[in-house]
Amino acid sequence: MKLLEPQRSSTLEPAQLETAIEHLYAHVPFCPTICPYCDFHVLERRGTLVSDYLREFKRDAAQLELLYPRNPLKTLYIGGGTPSFLRDAEMTALVSTIRQHFGWASEATLEVNPGTVSPSRVALWRDLGFTRASLGVQSTQDQVLKFLGRTHDAKQALSAIDALLEAGFEVSADLITAVPGQDLDRDLETIGRTGINHVSCYTLTIEAGTPFHRAGVTVREEDEALALERAEPALNGFGLERYEVSNHARKGFESRHNTAYWQNRFYYGLGAGAAGHYPIKSAITSPLDVIAQRRTNPHLHEWLLGQRGDLEPVTREDFVTDALFNGLRLKRGIDIASVSARAGLDAREHFAAAFQTCADKGWLEWDGDVVRATRAGMWVLNKVVMEFMAE
Numbered sequence: 001m002k003l004l005e006p007q008r009s010s011t012l013e014p015a016q017l018e019t020a021i022e023h024l025y026a027h028v029p030f031c032p033t034i035c036p037y038c039d040f041h042v043l044e045r046r047g048t049l050v051s052d053y054l055r056e057f058k059r060d061a062a063q064l065e066l067l068y069p070r071n072p073l074k075t076l077y078i079g080g081g082t083p084s085f086l087r088d089a090e091m092t093a094l095v096s097t098i099r100q101h102f103g104w105a106s107e108a109t110l111e112v113n114p115g116t117v118s119p120s121r122v123a124l125w126r127d128l129g130f131t132r133a134s135l136g137v138q139s140t141q142d143q144v145l146k147f148l149g150r151t152h153d154a155k156q157a158l159s160a161i162d163a164l165l166e167a168g169f170e171v172s173a174d175l176i177t178a179v180p181g182q183d184l185d186r187d188l189e190t191i192g193r194t195g196i197n198h199v200s201c202y203t204l205t206i207e208a209g210t211p212f213h214r215a216g217v218t219v220r221e222e223d224e225a226l227a228l229e230r231a232e233p234a235l236n237g238f239g240l241e242r243y244e245v246s247n248h249a250r251k252g253f254e255s256r257h258n259t260a261y262w263q264n265r266f267y268y269g270l271g272a273g274a275a276g277h278y279p280i281k282s283a284i285t286s287p288l289d290v291i292a293q294r295r296t297n298p299h300l301h302e303w304l305l306g307q308r309g310d311l312e313p314v315t316r317e318d319f320v321t322d323a324l325f326n327g328l329r330l331k332r333g334i335d336i337a338s339v340s341a342r343a344g345l346d347a348r349e350h351f352a353a354a355f356q357t358c359a360d361k362g363w364l365e366w367d368g369d370v371v372r373a374t375r376a377g378m379w380v381l382n383k384v385v386m387e388f389m390a391e
């Protein structure tokens with residue numbers, strides 16, 4: 001019997017292995033209270049936890065700076081949790097650690113809970129160099145906010161938008177959709193009227209282990225479908241275009257930081273629970289197929305003890321599937337020629353069968369070197385990526 005030659009995929013030599021890290025995410029896990037739907041790494045502040053956190057954050061930053069060559073940052077994002085909950089001296093210390101080890105960026109976003117906004121805090125954030133605020137509005141209806149266990153009301157959320165806009169911030173508002181009892185059209189209308197340039201709409205998800213899960217809260221399929229159908233045209237009416245599964249922006253005001261994630265760029269991940277994506281330190285000592293690394297830090301208590309996540313190898317193939325998983329979220333899709341050059345792997349040839357299956361199912365379409373999810377494909381991205389993992 002004649003043995004079939006294993007099919008070889010062509011491996012390209014990356015023109016030059018990418019080493020620049022131009023983005024930074026820092027995690028601050030503390031919140032005034034924990035919302036019953038939230039599954040992020042969050043906790044309430046107690047005793048000396050915040051000062052312990054800031055001390056360890058300095059060590060984390062110093063270690064990370066030594067591990068990788070330092071490049072000027074293009075974007076940074078301090079998220080959580082609720083970083084805006086930090087007191088003035090704490091926020092100043094956090095920013096000074098980042099500046100000392102990594103410098104600053106022309107797009108610097110702070111995640112803000114409306115309940116933590118005051119005129120003096122807004123002025124401080126501005127003076128510290130933040131340019132953008134991602135505000136957790138969630139809804140503009142008091143009964144919905146109450147149901148979500150939020151500590152602010154609608155009036156506070158709208159005043160927070162005004163105060164941030166007045167201080168010169170770019171403002172993005174988060175809305176949670178498909179909440180039982182929510183009048184979504186009213187929320188979209190009220191948010192659109194504020195004139196902000198960026199809105200994220202997240203369907204309420206009920207995560208195992210959360211109080212909502214334990215209480216048996218459910219999301220109705222028809223509310224979910226309605227949210228997907230209504231958000232885009234309603235926000236279009238205010239000049240905001242959907243540019244990613246959940247994100248809408250006026251042209252030129254897309255989040256550059258999140259776009260870097262979706263384009264599978266490298267970024268530092270600082271703090272407890274934070275994830276980072278890194279180039280390999282040396283092409284000489286690395287196995288041929290490993291071209292990058294990912295690392296997720298452990299949660300607070302281990303992290304405070306000095307533990308860090310392991311560096312997980314990312315092979316050429318992993319790099320391409322990550323690039324697809326992230327990049328297909330973008331409405332404009334991804335340039336497979338550029339991903340192939342970065343990965344050193346001819347992705348179109350290597351995954352030819354999966355691309356074909358997804359095109360046949362009407363999930364993906366090509367425009368020259370750019371592949372993008374169709375409208376139908378956009379809502380089943382998990383299934384799309386499974387086709388590539390299975391290959």
Ligand SMILES: C[S@@+](CC[C@H](N)C(=O)[O-])C[C@H]1O[C@@H](n2cnc3c(N)ncnc32)[C@H](O)[C@@H]1O
Binds near residue numbers: 082135174175202
């Ligand atoms: C990490 S939170 C940070 C925002 C800030 N802590 C706040 O809540 O005001 C980012 C966003 O994720 C969204 N989110 C969190 N949990 C969610 C869930 N279970 N379902 C849908 N959206 C969720 C919320 O819109 C929230 O504003």
Ligand code: SF4
Binds near residue numbers: 032034039113
């Ligand atoms: S939604 Fe925001 S404020 Fe609420 S627990 Fe999660 S991170 Fe904290």
